[in-house]
Amino acid sequence: MRCTVCHATDxxxxxxxTREGWDRELxxxxxxxxxxxxxxxxxxxxxxAGRYARPAPWLRLGADASAGSALMMTRCTVCHATDxxxxxxxNADGWRRELxxxxxxxxVLSASEQDAVLDYxxxxxxxx
Amino acid sequence: xxxxxxxxRRFLDAAMRAGAxxxxxxxxxxxxxQDISASGPLIVHSARPxxxxxxxxxxxxxxxxxxxxxxxxxFYTPAIRExxxxxxxxGEVAAPLTLSFDMLMRxxxxxxxxxxxxxxxxxxxxxxxxxGVQWQKGAVGTARWTGVPLADLLRMARIKPTAKFLxxxxxxxPLGRAPDxxxxxxxxxxxxxxxxxxxxxxxERLAPAHGFPLRLVVPGWEGAYSVKWLTHIAASxxxxxxxxxxxxxxVPRYPVLPGALVExxxxxxxxxxxxxxxITAPIDGATLARGxxxxxxxxxxxxxxxxxxxxxxxDGGRSWGAARLGRDHAxxxxxQFLFPWTPDEPGSRVLLARATDxxxxxxxxxxxxxxxxxxxxxxxRVRVEVQTA
Numbered sequence: 001m002r003c004t005v006c007h008a009t010d011x012x013x014x015x016x017x018t019r020e021g022w023d024r025e026l027x028x029x030x031x032x033x034x035x036x037x038x039x040x041x042x043x044x045x046x047x048x049a050g051r052y053a054r055p056a057p058w059l060r061l062g063a064d065a066s067a068g069s070a071l072m073m074t075r076c077t078v079c080h081a082t083d084x085x086x087x088x089x090x091n092a093d094g095w096r097r098e099l100x101x102x103x104x105x106x107x108v109l110s111a112s113e114q115d116a117v118l119d120y121x122x123x124x125x126x127x128x
Numbered sequence: 129x130x131x132x133x134x135x136x137r138r139f140l141d142a143a144m145r146a147g148a149x150x151x152x153x154x155x156x157x158x159x160x161x162q163d164i165s166a167s168g169p170l171i172v173h174s175a176r177p178x179x180x181x182x183x184x185x186x187x188x189x190x191x192x193x194x195x196x197x198x199x200x201x202x203f204y205t206p207a208i209r210e211x212x213x214x215x216x217x218x219g220e221v222a223a224p225l226t227l228s229f230d231m232l233m234r235x236x237x238x239x240x241x242x243x244x245x246x247x248x249x250x251x252x253x254x255x256x257x258x259x260g261v262q263w264q265k266g267a268v269g270t271a272r273w274t275g276v277p278l279a280d281l282l283r284m285a286r287i288k289p290t291a292k293f294l295x296x297x298x299x300x301x302p303l304g305r306a307p308d309x310x311x312x313x314x315x316x317x318x319x320x321x322x323x324x325x326x327x328x329x330x331x332e333r334l335a336p337a338h339g340f341p342l343r344l345v346v347p348g349w350e351g352a353y354s355v356k357w358l359t360h361i362a363a364s365x366x367x368x369x370x371x372x373x374x375x376x377x378x379v380p381r382y383p384v385l386p387g388a389l390v391e392x393x394x395x396x397x398x399x400x401x402x403x404x405x406x407i408t409a410p411i412d413g414a415t416l417a418r419g420x421x422x423x424x425x426x427x428x429x430x431x432x433x434x435x436x437x438x439x440x441x442x443d444g445g446r447s448w449g450a451a452r453l454g455r456d457h458a459x460x461x462x463x464q465f466l467f468p469w470t471p472d473e474p475g476s477r478v479l480l481a482r483a484t485d486x487x488x489x490x491x492x493x494x495x496x497x498x499x500x501x502x503x504x505x506x507x508x509r510v511r512v513e514v515q516t517a
Contacts (some may be wrong), residue, residue, distance in 0.1 A: 019413065042513075043415045050185050050411040052169065079303040084174045089257035098259050106304020 002035050012052055019049040059086045059121070068120025071113055076102070085121070095121050168195060173261045177201045177303075178337060182266035185411045187427065190456040190464060191241065192269035194330050199337045200246050200267060202309045202372075206299045206357055210341045215325075219295070219363035222286035229341055232325065235276045240322065240347070243270040243429050243462045245401055247350040247377055250504025256387045258501030265406045265508070268427075270461050273345045275326035279319050282363075287315075291363035294318045296344060299357035311355055311377075312368040313346065314399075322347050322460070325358065347460035348432035350398045350503075352377050373397070379498045386497035401431030403491055404505045405438055405465065405483040415513045421470040424451070426508070429462035430485035437484045438465035444478040445493075445507075451481070471514040482507045 003012065023045045030036055036044060076085065090098065095118055103109060109117060170180035180199040182192070210229045218224035246267035251260055294313045302308050317323065324345045327334060334340040339356030346353040352372070367373060378395035405428035416422060424442070428435045434457070439448040454464030465481065484490045495506045 046411060046413045046415060049413070050183055052183075079306075080177060081175045083172065084179075084261070087173060087252075087262040088259055089262075090259055091256075094257075094259060105302075105306040 003029070006032075006034070012048070019045065022048040022052075059088070066116075066120050067113075068116040068118075071109065071117050072120060075107055075109055075113070075117075079106070090121075092118070092122050170196070170198070171264075171266065173263065177203050178205060179261045181263055182269060184265045184406055184408045187266065187269070187406075187408045188425075190270060190454065190461075191330065192271060194271070194332060194335065194338070197269040197271060197329070197338065198246065198267045200248075200261075200351065201300065201337070201356070203300045203303050203306070205336050206301065207336070208299050208340060208357060213299075213341055213359070215342060215358060215361065217281060217285045217361045217363075219361075220288045220291035220365060221282075221363050222288060223284070225285050227281070229327075232276060232327070232342070235280060237274055237276050238324070239272050239274040239328075240324070240460075241270055241272045241458050242324075242345055242347040242460045243268065243401075244345070244351045244354055245404075245429070247352055247398055247502045248500075250506075251501035253504055253506070254386075254495060254497055254501045256497075258499065260501055267351075268406070268429075268462075271329045272331065273324055273326040274328035274331070275324035275342075275345065277321050278323040278325055278344065279321050281325060281361075282319060285363075287319075287363055290365045291315050293364050293367050295360075295362040295364055295368045296353075296355040296358065297360040297362070298339075298343075298355045299359045307371040309355075309372055310368055310370050311353055312364075312373045313344075313353055315363075317346065317349065317399075348400050350377065350401055376500065377502065378500065379496075379502055383496050384498070386495075388497075388499070390499050398502055400433075401429065402503055402505045403430040403433070403435075403483050403485040403489045404428070405481045405491065405508055407479060407481050407508050407510045410479075410510060410512050412510045413512070414510075415515055416471055418471055418474050418514050418516050421468055424467040424469055424479055424481075425464065426481055427462040427464055428481070428483035430483070430487075430489070432460065433485040433487050433489075434459070435463040435483055436486045436488075438463075439482050439484075440465070440467040441480040441482075442469055442471070442477060445480050448480075448482070474514050474516050477512050477514055479510045479512060480507050 026041060026045055072085065099114060099118060167180050169183060169186060171183060173179040173181060178199050178201050182196050182198045186196055213229055215227040246263060248261055249263045249267035250265065251258055252262035252264050292315050294315065296311045296313060298309065300309060325342055326345045327342050329338055334343060342358045343356040344354050344358055375392060377398050379398055380390045381394055381396055384390055405426055407424065407426040409425045410416060410422065424440055428438045435453065438451045438453065440451045441448045449467065451465035451467040454466065457463050482491045491505055491507045493507055495504065
């Protein structure tokens, strides 16, 4: 109710933030005038993160200058989006097995390209 | 997805002009009925193919609304026209038949509530991690399904005694060189009167994401048997040799060391759902006021069996109390549990819930790790912070 004073809930519904993201947005909204008592901030942050949640991606994938990243963005996203990749929590062996399975299902990557992609996926793991 | 919702027609028109670049193989853009607009409150594990999970705190009622029901798909949602769709039944049957939707509608139907759960629900919790969709708790839901008993159709097709399995194929198309998604249902279960060829969900025709125009509902068994967009049932004297039967949806015969690689001959297919419960309130990380009574709530289920008790702990498992079970219950459905609690001490608390079914089977405290990350059934836990108000 303290939120819909200014805007409708569709602005909330389309967000796909982690708990940290929601905490930041809530702090910004309070700075802009949302009337939320300090004692309730944690409770509301937890509610928002649960209600409009997306699990934090395990990997911080993003376009960068590496060959592996470029290959992932083109050869892998033919079939599925990067969210499916970002959510995996695999070690080097695990990634090798998954990549082999994907190639079996039609992913196009030469041997050296496979090395580049594996390098990228393994190095970018946040290690949580 | 953060993309603003656009109409499906605009998307299809634009993609047609763009050519086949956005399309897999030469299937044609029209084959992709996937709704690319915002997924509402559901957690997006994969936008494409569509894998969406229900946030557990939104599972507040015994019947899950169609808008909140989780969505699992291996490939893209197909666009199927009811007037050109048909269901073929052949193989080990004396009278093979092809059913139109009109013909199906003329057969007697029934409505029953069934809880469906994805075999991979909870995969995100396994340690060491397992590749695949990292479902948490919400790949589960209960709806009232309306349809024709599969047994009636099999009688009509004069199923032969030689039929041991039904191979189930839907109208979804594999990506790249992935194998077609085909499942295999043992005949004893297939002949049970409660297996439904369902065309409605909570009184509404199935949405494309939920299997329009027809899906199977195999009550009490893991969700992958409930094949969506059903187009072909082939009765066979043997199990289907494809990957989604012979390799996937299987667990080791015996418990293995977490992280172990297991050869396929040492695995068995998953059939019925196991006893399990989830806490839906309070949510993990919630802050509670000391001295204010709240109800710890959730759902418990056990596939083809009923729930006998759900025990709840508010002190990390040191002590347990029996929860009250909800009034709504039916075979193959989950049961709500409710446990009023007045936190009297401040601090961080771990709440637990453990279900026991009518066969005496109880949830474990430790996980049975398996290479597919299936059948997570460990006692559920939620951490809350009790503060002085």
